[in-house]
Amino acid sequence: MTVAMARELMNSARYEEARQLLAGLLDEPATDRLRAVAHGMLGECDFGLGDAASAIEPTTTALRMCEDQDDRAGIRAYLENLVEMHRYLGQAEPAANAAERVAEVLAREGEQRRAAWRRRQAGIIRAGEPLNRVVVMLDGGVRCEVGDVPAASGVSVTFVFERDRITLAPASARTAEGERLGSAGQFAEAYEAFQQAARLDPYDPHAHYLSGLSLLHLRRYDEAIAEYETTERLAPGWFHCRTDLWLARELAAGALTPEQYELFYLLEHAPLPPHQKVQTALAALRATPRLAPLYLFHGQAMAALGRSPEASYRDGLDCAAEPDIRGRLLVALSTAVKSDEERRSLRAEAAAMTDGNLVASAMASVALRAA
Structure with missing residues (x-):
């Protein structure tokens, strides 16, 4: 008992x-x-x-x-x-x-x-x-390194982050509470919960990552930049922290408006029907035609409608200055092109990126091995 x-x-x-x-x-x-x-x-x-x-x-x-x-x-x-x-x-x-x-x-x-x-x-x-890397989860929940994935095609895999430390349970609990608050639009309260989580586990990147997101919604951009920089220091390449850090800097510099960021957030996170996401992305692109992630979202929505996303992904790559989003666009385009040679070239570039999106790089590496 x-x-x-x-x-x-x-x-x-x-x-x-x-x-x-x-x-x-x-x-x-x-x-x-x-x-x-x-x-x-x-x-x-x-x-x-x-x-x-x-x-x-x-x-x-x-x-x-x-x-x-x-x-x-x-x-x-x-x-x-x-x-x-x-x-x-x-x-x-x-x-x-x-x-x-x-x-x-x-x-x-x-x-x-x-x-x-x-x-x-x-x-x-x-x-x-490494402080942070991507590993592969095979059928049955067995983990393996990206380079150890069986070369045979048809192997079902999931990509997950592997840090050099696990997150302490009390910090995870406070982070979960912060996520609940954030989902309800209570960003100030969510931020406080994430900060408590960060104090409970000083090595945990996720509390800082979500603190940055809350601060973007609160329009406290300099603080958001600091949180994303801390995330990158603790776990380089954690989720989309590199793109989000770039966005925070654009917002702080006035190159992106809060309203434009809200549209970006809506496209990335809201469960919009594909046809609505296409229209929303087009509206956002009319205002910010050089914002590369919008082309990724537009292309994904086009693909969901059974239409070719190739042009959207190419347009995104033409203006993708930030490596994280470039890696994601390279992998996305590799699934849309007809040429085997170009597909291999796109995946090879994504796989070789060390400063881009870690999951995209891992996906490209596994796809190259399976080809």
């Missing part, structure tokens, strides 16, 4: 209260299995509170007890926790060692693809893990 109550508290990010319950449990007689669980949960509480260094000792104790009990599920869980705790602390060697041990456990359980991912992860951690 105490463990269940502690877990409920942890699920609500009430880690201090959960910690007190678990410490009391360890002061009383209990089975070895229950004590292992309590130690492991204490480690989770410390980690959730942002004290990864303190989390290692109870997690290591839980791991040792599970090893004594031959509790394979516990061994795997606590090794995986140790990987993340050491990564969060920037401790490459112990993080890599723990990842290799996870790989051994997975291999013994017959999960060879997941074991391969963990071995690959260990090597990347030792070599110096």
Whole structure:
């Protein structure tokens, strides 16, 4: 009962209260299995509170007890926790060692693809893990590096960001609340929630990224620029932070009006029917014919209507000075052209970009391998 109550508290990010319950449990007689669980949960509480260094000792104790009990599920869980705790602390060697041990456990359980991912992860951690990169999620939720995707065409993949640290749970909870507020148009309140999240986890880029978005809506452009610059520092290429930073600078300089930005936001985020999106994009292009992202949105809407988006994507590339949006346009155009040679050329350019859109670059790389 105490463990269940502690877990409920942890699920609500009430880690201090959960910690007190678990410490009391360890002061009383209990089975070895229950004590292992309590130690492991204490480690989770410390980690959730942002004290990864303190989390290692109870997690290591839980791991040792599970090893004594031959509790394979516990061994795997606590090794995986140790990987993340050491990564969060920037401790490459112990993080890599723990990842290799996870790989051994997975291999013994017959999960060879997941074991391969963990071995690959260990090597990347030792070599110096990037702050942010894109990896591929294969069928069954198995991750692999972009360069390791099977070359055969027809493989179903999803592209996801992989940071060198996970986001702490309390920060994720405040960010989710900020997103709820932002969806309701309460941008000032959303901004405060995102700032709280950023204080709870100083390494988390997403709270700064969404702070920047809120500030754009609040027309506080210089502050938005600072938030997007922080996002780029913490996780280079995070989502569309590079395009959004460029937009914030254009707004701050007066090269783009707030009304024009609102149209841009509507086209990118609102679930408009394709025919309405085409008309909205055309109206926006009449006002700002050199705003490259508008051509991307127009082309996507044209494609959704079964019409050729090629001209829109080409027009966008003609005026795409910002690398993030250029990468997205290159990949979009590569799906619309008829020439195999041009398709390969467009994808090769997108794949080679290091300062553009990371997902677009990864998509181009995988497509080149499958061709």
